[in-house]
Amino acid sequence: MSKQGERLQNKGVRGTRKAATDRSTAPDGGGGGGAPRSRWKLWLKRLFLWGVGLAVLGLIFLAFAVGFAAQSLPSYSTLxxxxxxxxxxIRARDGRELVEIGPSFGDWLKYDDIPENMTNAMVAVEDKRFRSHFGVxxxxLTGALLEGVTGSRARLGGTSTITQQLARNLFLNNNRSLDRKAREAVLAMALEWKFSKEExxxxxxxxxxxxxxxxxxxSASRKxxxxxxxxxxxxxxAIIAGLVKAPSQYSPTADVQxxxxxxxxxxxxxxxxxxxxADQAQVDVSAVQLKEQAGQNSVRYFTDWVLPQLDIILPETYEPIEVWTTLxxxxxxxxxxxxxxxxxxxAQGALVSLDRDGAILALVGGTDYVASNFNRATTAMRQPGSAWKLFVYLAALEAGYKPEDKVNDTPVTIDGWSPRNSNGRNVGETDLRTAFAYSINTVAAQLGNEVGFGTVASMARRFGVNSKVDTNPSMVLxxxxxxxxxxxxxxxxxxxxxxxxxxYGITKVTGASGEVLYRREASPGSPVVPDYVVAGxxxxxxxxxxxxTGRAAxxxxxxxxxxxxxxxxxxxxxxxxSSGITTGVWMGRxxxxAVPGLQGGRAPAQAFASYMRYAVKSRPVEEFDVTLELPEWQLEPDAEAMFGEPDDYYYIDEQGNMIQPGRDEFGPEDERGPDAPPAASQDFLEEATGGALPQQSQRPPREPRRPPPQPAIKPGE
Incomplete structure (x- = not known):
C-alpha cells in the first residue's frame, strides 16, 4: 500500500473513533444512556455478590446447625x-378392664430381613429420591414453593421425605408451623449425616x-x-405402604375398597x-386374605367419648395410666x-343410659363400631320430634296448667304455620294429660304460643340442652x-x-405407681323447677x-x-x-x-324396654310421686279467679298476643327471643326450688298464670 493510502486509512480510522466518541458524549440522547446502564449493572453486581455472600453465610450456619444436631442425636440403639x-x-365401674389403648409393636426387623418389596414399595410411594437426597x-421443596406461589395442586406427594418423617416421628410433633418444618429439615439432614440410608x-x-x-x-403385618x-x-x-398417608382412611379393616x-x-x-x-403390577390386590377382626364391641364408642376428656382433667403426662369409669x-x-x-x-341406632347422678351406665353410638366409629350418641345432631314436647309442657305446667286442665285439639295457625296431627284428625276438647300421652301436635303448638317459644327454649337450657334452639313456632314439635x-x-x-x-364417665385416674391423679368430686345441685312442676x-x-304412644316401653x-x-x-x-335409670334411644339413617315404619313408639320403645328390663332388675321398684303440692295462687277456684281488675291477669288480645298485667303488649319478637323469662316469676321460682335459677331475661318477671277454663288461644289464630 502507498504512503498516501496509509494516511487515508489512518485518517478514516481516527474519524471513526472520533465519531464514536462524539456520539457517546452527545447531549441529545443518542447513546447518552451509558451512565445509567452502568449504574444498573453495578447494582445487579452488588446484589449478586450480596446474595452469594448471604447464601454462603446461610450454608455455613446450616452446616453448623446440622453438625451440632448430628452430634446431639442419640445413638442408633437408643433410637x-x-x-x-x-x-x-380403661376400667369399668367394677374394676374389670374394658380395653387397653396404646401402641402395639411387633418384632424388630433388621434391614436385611425386610422384604425388598416392602422397602421398594415404601420408597416408591413416600420418597422416590430417598436414596439420592441428603435428607431434604x-x-x-421447589415444587412446594411453586405451588405456594401459583396456588396449583398438581403435586401429588407431600414435601416431607422419609427422613423428615422419621425426624418428626422421633423428635417433633405434628403441627404445621414454619418453625417445626425448619427444625424437621435440620434434624433430617443430621440423621442423614450420622446414619446410613439402610439404617x-x-x-x-x-x-x-x-x-x-x-x-x-x-405389627401391621400381623394385625x-x-x-x-x-x-x-x-x-x-403395597397395602401396608399405602397406609402411611392416612392410616384410618385406607385401613383394610375399615374400608377394604x-x-x-x-x-x-x-x-x-x-x-x-x-x-x-408390568405383570407384577397387575396382581389382584382384592384377593389378599385379610385377618378376620374380632368384633370390637360397642364399648369403643364410650372410650372414644371418654379419652379426650383426659386432656382437660389431667396434667400433661406420658406415664401409663388407668382410667376408672362409670360403665x-x-x-x-x-x-x-x-x-x-x-x-x-x-338404619342406625344409639343409646345412652344415665344413673340418677349423671353417671353413664351404658353408651352405644351405632350398630357396628368396626363398620363405622361415628358416635351417634354423643356427636350426631338429629331432630327430636315430639320428645321435645317435654319442655313445652314443663313451661306450661310452670305457668299454671295442671294435668287435668281442659284444652282443645282444633286446627290452629300461628304466624302462617299450621301444624297437623299425625293421624290427620282433631278430637276437640280433651285434657292436658291425654294431649301429652297421645302427642297431639295442635295442643303443643297452642301451649308453646301461649307461654312463649323463647320460654320453652330457656326451659330446655335449664336442663342442660346446649345445642342451638330456634324459636320459630315449629320448634314446639x-x-x-x-x-x-x-x-x-x-x-x-x-x-x-x-x-x-x-x-360423666370418669370417676378417677391413677398413675403407674397407683397414685390418684384425678378424682371426681360430687357437686349436689339445686332444682331448676318447682316440685309441683316435676310431679306434673x-x-x-x-x-x-x-x-x-309409649306403651311398647x-x-x-x-x-x-x-x-x-x-x-x-x-x-x-x-x-x-324407671328406678333411677334414665335411657334415651334414637334410630334413623x-x-x-326415611325409614319405612320407623316410629318412636315402635322400635326405639322396644329397644328401651329390652334394655331396661335388664338394667333395673336388681333395683327396687320405685313408684312415681305425682301428687301435686300446688302453691297458694294455684288453689283459687277458676270462677273466683275471674273476679277482680283485668290488669291483674294475663289475657290474649284479638291478634293472639299475650298481655302482661299492668304492661303493654309483648311483641312477637320480645316473647320469642333467646332471653325470654321463665313462665313464673323469678322470685317465686327461686323460693320454690330453694336456689337461684340460671340467669334469664333482665325484663320484669311475669306473675304466675291463672289458667282460664277455656283455652287462651282461639282456633285458627
Missing part, C-alpha cells in the same frame, strides 16, 4: 429402643404408624394379614420406578344387644337438632326431682307409657317417658326413666332418609 405413645387401661428433597429405612419401617395402634411393619412382615407379598407390601385402590396406586408407582414389572359391663352388653336386635335394616346424650340428660333431670344433672310432668310422662314396673317421630319417619326416639 431403636424408644417407643412412642402412652398405654392407657430439593425437587419436592434410616430400618428405623422408619420399624417405627412408622400404620393405624389401629400398630407401629412398624411387623392385617396374620403373619410376620418377613413373609409379605408384593400386594401385601379404599385400601385396595390405594395399593393399586402404590403398585403403579413401583412399576413406573422400575421396582416391579357397667352387663348393662353395656344389654344395650348393645337391644340396639342390634331392634334397629330397622339399613322438635324442629331444632339435638344430640341423644343431651336429650337424655334433660329427661334425667326430671328423674332427679328437677335437679339438672351433668353426664312425671304424671304426663307416665301416662304416655301407660296409655299413650312398659317393663312391668313404673316407667315415665316420651316418644318422638320426625316427618317422613326419618327419626325415631324414646326417652324415659345417617343420610337422614
Amino acid at each position: 431403636q429402643a424408644t417407643q412412642p405413645g402412652q398405654t392407657i387401661v 428433597d430439593p425437587v419436592r 434410616l429405612l430400618e428405623l422408619y419401617l420399624n417405627k412408622v404408624y400404620f393405624g389401629g395402634g400398630a407401629y412398624g411393619i411387623d 392385617f394379614f396374620s403373619h410376620p412382615a418377613n413373609e409379605l407379598s408384593v400386594e401385601e407390601a 379404599a385400601a385396595v385402590d390405594r395399593a393399586q396406586v402404590v403398585l403403579e408407582l413401583m412399576r413406573e420406578q422400575g421396582y416391579i414389572t 357397667d359391663i352387663g348393662m353395656q352388653r344389654a344395650a348393645t344387644a337391644s340396639i342390634e336386635a331392634n334397629t330397622p335394616k339399613g 322438635g324442629a331444632s337438632e339435638m344430640r341423644v346424650i343431651e336429650m337424655t340428660q334433660a329427661f334425667a333431670g326430671i328423674a332427679a326431682k328437677g335437679v339438672a344433672i351433668e353426664p 310432668i312425671t304424671d304426663l310422662l307416665q301416662a304416655a307409657v301407660q296409655t299413650g 312398659q317393663i312391668g314396673r313404673p316407667v315415665a317417658g316420651k316418644t318422638g317421630t320426625t316427618s317422613s319417619n326419618k327419626d325415631g326416639w324414646f326417652i324415659g326413666f 345417617d343420610d337422614a332418609k
